[in-house]
Amino acid sequence: MLTAGSKQPAVIKLDYASTHREIVEACKKGDRQAQFELYRLYGKAMYNVCLRMVKNETDAEDLLQNSFVDIFTKLDSFRFQSSIGAWIKRIVINNCINFLKKRRLPLEELDVERHDHSPQPAVTPVVIGLSVEAVKSAMMELPDGYRIVFSLYMLEGYDHKEIGEILGVTEATSKSQYSRAKRKLQEILMTRKQSSNY
Amino acid sequence: MQDNLEQFVRTNREAFDDARPSLKVWADIDRALDQKKSRPFQWRKILKSAAAVLLLLLAGGLIGHQISRGTEENTAAETLARISPELAELEAHYNQQINAKFAKLANYPQRETVKADLAQIDETMEELRNEIVKAPAGMEKEIVTNLLRSYQLKVQILERVLERIRANEGDLNNPTLDETSI
Structure with a gap:
């Protein structure tokens, strides 16, 4: 591929x-x-x-x-x-x-202004014990806009300029959206990891 | 800068594509493409050309048979399963469709004609199946394709006849079913 x-x-x-x-x-x-x-x-x-x-x-x-x-x-x-x-x-x-x-599942998460202004964590979290299954199912918990940008960038191999064209947003939006999506995904994966330890 | 999540996904990219679509998808694409062509439906012609193809295949098979007699221990079923692992599932899918549609014909006079035509296709298919063990390499796929086309042909014949029956029943001025020569 x-x-x-x-x-x-x-x-x-x-x-x-x-x-x-x-x-x-x-x-x-x-x-x-x-x-x-x-x-x-x-x-x-x-x-x-x-x-x-x-x-x-x-x-x-x-x-x-x-x-x-x-x-x-x-x-x-x-x-x-x-x-x-x-x-x-x-x-x-x-x-x-x-x-x-x-289906009017609007890609509203792409509207950056409305979303998530929490500061970036200083250190990129390292998720331990990753598995394909875990990542796949965590992706399904992401909001549509996050999941789509993450998929297009990480799995379908488009760059942010191309993603911008596909989704009708700017390259900058795609970039910031991607980093938010990734952070959210890491959070989901780590929360799961913790809860499965108990 | 790549973090470990990105690295993990890139390294394991292939494993993310593990889901398989059902075989129904191709069957539906195939049908949609047929409908797009929207040529006048002349299945007797198709039958004739199927017979011509079969003759060619038989000739080719015989030649191949003379050239190589190596793989004859394989049964037709084994060979088919090797060439096209999804064939059995597709066959089941088509047979189910065919049986369901044929059942709808139970009370109509067209039933016998259709039955005879389907039987004729069955014969052709049987010969195709038997041919597969003798077919020269490269021809096998073509035989499988022809088998699948035969199933599609059966479905089309049934659909066409049922369509006509429905159209006739809708016409109050003409309550008797006319002779269907399609």
């Missing part, structure tokens, strides 16, 4: 952009087997993206389904200027954001 801040030389990047080129070309012609192949390659990862965005399995599956129908319908406009994976992921994420907006 995609990783943030690629430092690979240009040649490899170029090669990367043409990954699965044959499959994509066949998909453009409406070849169902190739479409299934593309779904197999990216469906699972994109399902996890949806789950992190909307939290609920049924909604995540609906979004995955609609996104892939969109992907195959819009594929003609894909010109290999980015990797197919990045292109797919952007469609999925946009659909998730639109879904959240429609």
